[in-house]
Amino acid sequence: MQKFSFSRIEEGQIGIGVDFGTSNSSVAIFDGKELRCLTIEEGDHALKLIPTAIYISKDLLPTIGLSGIEQYLQDNRNRQIKLKQESVGAFDMTLGFGGDGDAQTITVQANAWTDQNIPGRLFRGIKSWLGNSDVDRVKIFNKSFNITALITPILLKLKETYSPFAESKIDIHVGRPVNFVGDSQESNRQAISRLTDSCRFAEIKNPIFCEEPVAAAMSFLHTHSVEVDSKYLVFDFGGGTLDLTVLSITQNGFSVLATGGIGLGGNMIDCMIYKKMIFPEIGLGVKVSRNANAKQEKTDFRFSDYAERLIDWQNAYQLNTPRLRNQINVGMKEGGEAEIKLKRLRGIIVDNLSYEILRAIESAKIELSNQTETIISVPGIDLEVPFTRQDFDEILKAPLKDIDTLLSDVLSKANVSKDELTGVVCTGGSSEIPAIRNHLEALLHIPIIRHDAFTGIAAGLAIANYYGYDSSST
Structure with missing residues (x-):
């Protein structure tokens, strides 16, 4: 059992927390009184929360965050793939x-x-690769880079943000999921090893890794008054993982009764929406003619040749081959609905639009947090797909079963029943999905507390750093 106490620290100390997330990253500082999230991208954006993204140009120069995404989109707009x-x-x-x-x-x-003709490569979700032994090196413009080389520039950007406040400080708290994608001891070991190397290359000399839901608990307790002996479930649902923690509140802190995590997050849900809502509009299920025994028979268009590469947007340009383009062109000769849908597929491939589709899906998903219906709109291929909360709820049925299983396991490990919980602290962008919150409320019958969905973990890491929390020594 991990125990933590908000013990008094002598004045002049400062805590620094770095949340290197699957989808977004942030940095916070805490001096014992004031808790601040720092601006990472200056200029027109002035962002305290940046996309965890790196764009590598043909000159092998990195651009980080939203600036990197915008550069990628600008360089690829109306570009011909060769x-x-x-x-x-x-x-x-x-x-x-x-x-x-x-x-x-x-x-x-x-x-x-x-x-x-590719002007550069954009990488997102790199954190999900950390525990995958099959992903060791990435080839960029005929040069081979290991995973740490892609992560280091992002961490350098985060370090530059807190450096003016760090002085000679060496120990920095860095967030980690309970289980990295891969969900095994080996994948966790490998992920921490790679992340430690990346921190070292970024001159974050002594990273102290803190489980993200525990960090979220610290920032929650910093801003909320709670009763001693009450128990809370922290539900941290981000872009790459779902992490849970059960807390028991003590006189001046808390005890961690149990933690658990799985590789389920917003990015995976986006891909599920892509398959369910977009695939049928770009060729899945389309019937095309084939000549069999001198008769014209209808068969399904071979959409499976395209499906996985469309989801893997970073390599979707590889679909632009003569054979696959010709297969689409032949199918378009059917006319009618087949022509309309396959023309969209051709547009996605020729104009390299798969990432823009995923961005449109993410935007629509966010809109459904505040309204009951929206449109997934991709003007470049004349695509507008109605998307309702009812559609979304149907897509979420399988993930909700995984959530129930994890929740049951964590409560069992904590030896806590649902009836003993006082509330659920929800953080992470995916926890904002209404169906998720409604499901938790119906299942647990306790208050659902929405807590700082995007910067709560960085804030908690700064608090943990200030008080010297180290789970390995508790």
Whole structure:
């Protein structure tokens, strides 16, 4: 059991917290009295919360945050994709057995399509890669970079933000999920190792990793009066993970009774919306003709050739090959609905619009937090899809089952029943979804407290840093 006490600290101390999130990042400082989130991007934006994004130009120069996203969109607007087939090496292939019983092996040259006109690469959600052993290096303009090389410039930007307040301070609290995407001891070990390396390269010399829902609890308790011995569930639902913590309030602090987390977040939900609401409007289920036994028969358009790459927007340009374009062009000859929908698919591929579709989905999802219906609008392909809360609730049925399972597990670990909870502290952008809050309220029958959805974790990390909280020593 982890215990924490808001013990008095001598004046002059300062706490610094860095929330490197899957979707967004923020930085906060705390001097024992005033809690402040710092401005990270200056100029026209003046943002205290930036998208966790890095855009690498052809000159290998990084641009961070919203500026990086805007540069990516500007560089790719109306850009023509020019694919070229290039050799990526050779490998041996065993075909079977010859007449003498020996295996026959041939050497095959492997080729891949590359975009010769690509002005830069945008990366988002890199935090989700940290625990994935299959993702070690990324090729950018014929140069190979490891994952830490992509994360380091983002952390450098965050360090530049707090450096004027840090003086000689070495220990900085950095957030981490209970379980990184991968949900295993090995993925957690690897993720922390990679994140530690990135911090070191960014000259964050001694990062102290604090579980994000525990940090959220600290910022909540800083701003709310609660009764001793009351118990709270912290529900931290962000872009990449869902993290839960059960707290028991003590005289001058709290005890962490249990934590738990899974790889479920807003990014995954966005992809589910893409598949459910957009795929049917860009070719899924379209019938096209084929010549079978001299008869014209209808068959499903091979949308599966495109589906996964459309979701993987960072590599969606690889769909712009002669074979896949020709398959679309042939299907468009059907006319009618098939032509309309496949023309949209062609537009997404030729103009590299898959990321813009995901942005439109995210915007529509946010709008449904305050209204019952909206439109997923992508003007570039003449697409407007009505999207209602009822549609969204249907999509969320599977994630809600995962939430119920995790909640049951964490309460069991804490040896706390639902009836013993005083309230649920909700933080993270995905916790703003009405269906999520309504589900928790119906399940637990206790107050749902909305707490600083986007900067509450950074604030809590600064408080943890100020008081010297270290879960590894409690």
